[in-house]
Amino acid sequence: MVISTFPEPPKVWPLDVQAVPVPGTEKDGHTPIFRNAAVPEFTTQESMYDVFAVGRDRDPQAPYLGIRPWNPAKKDFERRFEWLTYAQAEELRTAVGSALGKLAKEGQLGQGVPDKQWTCGAWMQNRPEFQILEHAAAAYSRRTVSLYDSYDTETAVYVLAHSEARCVFTTTSHVPTLLASASEIPLVKLIVTLDTPAPAASAPGELGRDQLLAKWAASKGVNLTSWDKIVELGKANLVAHTPPQSNEEQISFCYTSGTTGKPKAAIVLHKQLAYAGAATSLYWSKPQKMISYLPLAHIYERILEALVTRNGGSIGYFSGDVLRLTEDAQVLQPSFFPGVPRVFNRIAAQIQAQADGGGLKGKLLTAALNAKIARHDQTGDVTHAFYDRIVFRKVRAVLGGKVEQLVSGSAPIRPDVLKVLRVALSADFREGYGQTENAGSCLLMHPGDKDLGTCGPPVPGHEVRLRDCPELGYTTKDKPFARGEILSRGQSVFPGYFKDDKKSKETLDEEGWMYTGDVGLIDDKGRVKIIDRVKNLIKLAQGEYVAIEHVEGIFSSSKLAAQLWLYGDSTEAHLVAIAVPDPEAFAPFASKITGKQLSAADLQGLEQACQDPKVVASFLNDLVTVGRRNKVKGFEFPRALKLRMTPFSIEEGTLTPTFKLKRPEARKILEADIKALYSKPPADISASKL
Known part of the structure; x- marks a missing residue:
């Protein structure tokens, strides 16, 4: 067993300069190559x-x-x-x-x-x-x-x-x-x-x-x-x-989610998984x-x-039912809790619902959250001697009471959710970014970074750069920050798809760069923020182009929405949306509008509220507020909305096993709903109240 170029992790990960450009690597239509500022070089010979x-x-x-x-x-x-x-x-x-x-x-x-x-x-x-x-x-x-x-x-x-x-x-x-x-x-x-x-x-x-x-x-x-x-x-x-005699040998096939057809088989080499485990151990080195x-x-x-x-740690497998996940965590008492936004959104919504519940308990929790968030925003500290002992001990107990690190991946997480869970759990919570094709290892936030909304710099030893996407209006000369498609290169990048040379050549170039299909920007500290997808443009009837997944992601940041699907058609002049409300946030929202006291567990009552025109209009007004806050263009707002409590699901055929929306299938399955939404006059979003 040989490990090469395996440095000691820095005692303090830099926050002001997290990634640096490699001199002399800028070329036409591309940014320079960026590497991790603290650990720019890293490889491993491990299998x-x-x-x-x-x-x-x-x-x-x-x-x-x-x-x-x-x-x-x-x-x-x-x-x-x-x-x-x-x-x-x-x-x-x-x-x-x-x-x-x-x-x-x-x-x-x-x-x-x-x-x-x-x-x-x-x-x-x-x-x-x-x-x-x-x-x-x-x-x-x-x-x-x-x-x-x-x-x-x-x-x-x-x-x-x-x-x-x-x-x-x-x-x-x-x-x-x-x-x-x-x-x-x-x-x-x-x-x-x-x-x-x-x-x-x-x-x-x-x-x-x-x-x-x-x-x-x-x-x-x-x-x-x-x-x-x-x-x-x-x-x-x-x-x-x-x-294996070399870590260049194959260890696995990992199939992509197949949002637009048959899943593709990414070839996984020993060196990819070994690198991913070794590189991230520079951040988390003790047994978890x-x-x-x-x-x-x-x-x-x-x-x-x-x-x-x-790291010589322990892996406790859940009992198989996601509804019992918190129970499993309470029994296991994990120190490391990885997840995806849909899991963390749910936990944060439950915390926020308690804070909004009123009474002495709600007021105390609100005061505790506000105090810790203010400290986090000023210093990055997530602890508080008084509130951690009096208020947040019970919150931490929901996940077993011993969680020290959390990481979110698979999809962008709302910054407010990440911040609430940081302070409520008094834990190191970071966001990362990767794909099947680069073994999930491309970007990861540095510990202690209090500026949220990015996925951080390249992981140690990995390289990223951006390339122009003029068709989407993104260029590497944009101000204040360069924008473009993210290219990924390093030991974690795959050699190609099994039995699919055409797709392999579309994804990998002759220099080893992997074209991620995601659009990002690189800020002044060398951190990368995901802002769009390359191949998701739709054209509306009046000729406007909409980057549908990007805009959908903005509206999905509404605290009221557990899931949201934005749809547009080239024969129509506006967008429509179908949303699944988050029960914890939606119950008090709908109760206030309908005058009926609804609980998060009353799914029948919440479904009835979804049919109330006043509730739908108020929900759409909340989406408009989110859109305006994020400077969404007028033609990018949904002008009609349907609410339903039945989530998009694998069983329904609208989600992949990785919980990504299968847009073509969703369009077929929800055809009647789409037709009904387009039969209504488009809402006037210029009004303060819809």
């Missing part, structure tokens, strides 16, 4: 095999992977976590890797399957077995592909067939889907179930569930077995590790205890778990 070794060697007996055990008598999870140590994980990965090697050698994974460089599928929610499988693949130079647990049959079959998976580790809930689709995934010859085996049928001559599934699998030429049997087989046939609930099919969760693994 993911080495990443596990670094964490294990810190303390082989340290708790590593944990779950809440299920109590069949209580029919509920225990209020404790059971842990596998690093040493136990080492034993299990060797067993699983050995078993798969034996099955491949015997031809049970298909004819001519080599010992190395073939693909194992993982179709499951977050659980320890995923990490064991990932480490087994690294130890024996194989690949993994992870599927979102929420995938529909068509997408799951496509990913397994496209990635050439030879086996699938999954739960019994997905086995019927796999067997019914066996002819479409002919390379899959082994299905490994992770569930506890079901009891055999009690009546003579009857077959239990597992026996029926086994017979069905055999009829399809598929071997159906269990995790326990794979581990047992491997322990009886142990084989020495054959790790992290809660795992973000999908492991997403690169964001993958790099977080690589970071925690390398």
Whole structure:
């Protein structure tokens, strides 16, 4: 194992100058190349095999992977976590890797399957077995592909067939889907179930569930077995590790969300994930205890778990139900809580609702928030000797009481949400930016930065620059700050898409720059702010162009909106919107307008309020206020609005598994609503009250 150019992290990360231009790198239509000012140079020769070794060697007996055990008598999870140590994980990965090697050698994974460089599928929610499988693949130079647990049959079959998976580790809930689709995934010859085996049928001559599934699998030429049997087989046939000779070898395929078609398979190399874990460990170097609930099919969760693994930390997996996430956190008491804006928005809304609730409790919380926000804005400090003990101790207890670091990714987070949670949790909370194609590692805020709204400078060792987007009105000569498409280059950048040279060449240029498709600006301190998307222009009937996702993001910052979809059509002269209110913020808002006392839990009452023209008009007026505050152009305002309490969802077909809006599908599904909105006269947004 060799680590190169691995510096000590700075004792204090600079805030006045966070990224610096590389002299002599400016060229026509492009900014200079920018690098992290504190740690401009950083590379690693580690593979993911080495990443596990670094964490294990810190303390082989340290708790590593944990779950809440299920109590069949209580029919509920225990209020404790059971842990596998690093040493136990080492034993299990060797067993699983050995078993798969034996099955491949015997031809049970298909004819001519080599010992190395073939693909194992993982179709499951977050659980320890995923990490064991990932480490087994690294130890024996194989690949993994992870599927979102929420995938529909068509997408799951496509990913397994496209990635050439030879086996699938999954739960019994997905086995019927796999067997019914066996002819479409002919390379899959082994299905490994992770569930506890079901009891055999009690009546003579009857077959239990597992026996029926086994017979069905055999009829399809598929071997159906269990995790326990794979581990047992491997322990009886142990084989020495054959790790990659270079971190340039493949470790995984990570499929993009597929907002506009079939998901693309980004090739993930060992060096990308290893770099992501090592580079971020310069910011967070001590062993963390992290809660795992973000999908492991997403690169964001993958790099977080690589970071925690390398630091010798602990990963506690949630119970599988996002509605019980706070309960899981209270049991686990994590020190590290990663998330996405939709999770943090919900937590912040609950805090704000309590502050707005009136009474002595509400007034005290409001005073505490205001005092801590004022201190944060002046000094960046997020602690307060009095209020932390009297007021915020109970707020911190919602996430277990021991959270020290939070990080938000996947989508822009509202600065006010980030600030409220910083002071309410007395924690280091930062925003980062990355994509599947650069292993989620491009930008990250420096610790202690009190100026919110940017994603910070490039992470150590990474490079960014901007290029002109004249068609959108952004250039690198803009004042006060250069603006343009963000280009990303460094060890985290992928080599291309599997079986898609055309898309690879569109995304990567000959100098190794990755075209992110996101528009940013670089401020005077070297921080990058995401302001738009390159390919999201729509043309209205009168000829105006609207960067729809950018404007949508502005209106989505309304505290009243949990979700918002902005729509425009080239045959229409104005935009319309469909919004899902946030129950915590919407309940007091609607109560004041309707005169009826509504609670956040009264979804039926809130849905009725969504149909009240006065409520809709007031909600639209709030959006107009948000738009004016952000200097939105007149033709970019929605002129008609529909409210509904039913969220956009994966099941409805309007969201991808990564919770990104599938715009073409949403247009089809919501066609009747769109037609109804355009049948109304456009609202006059010049009026102070709509």
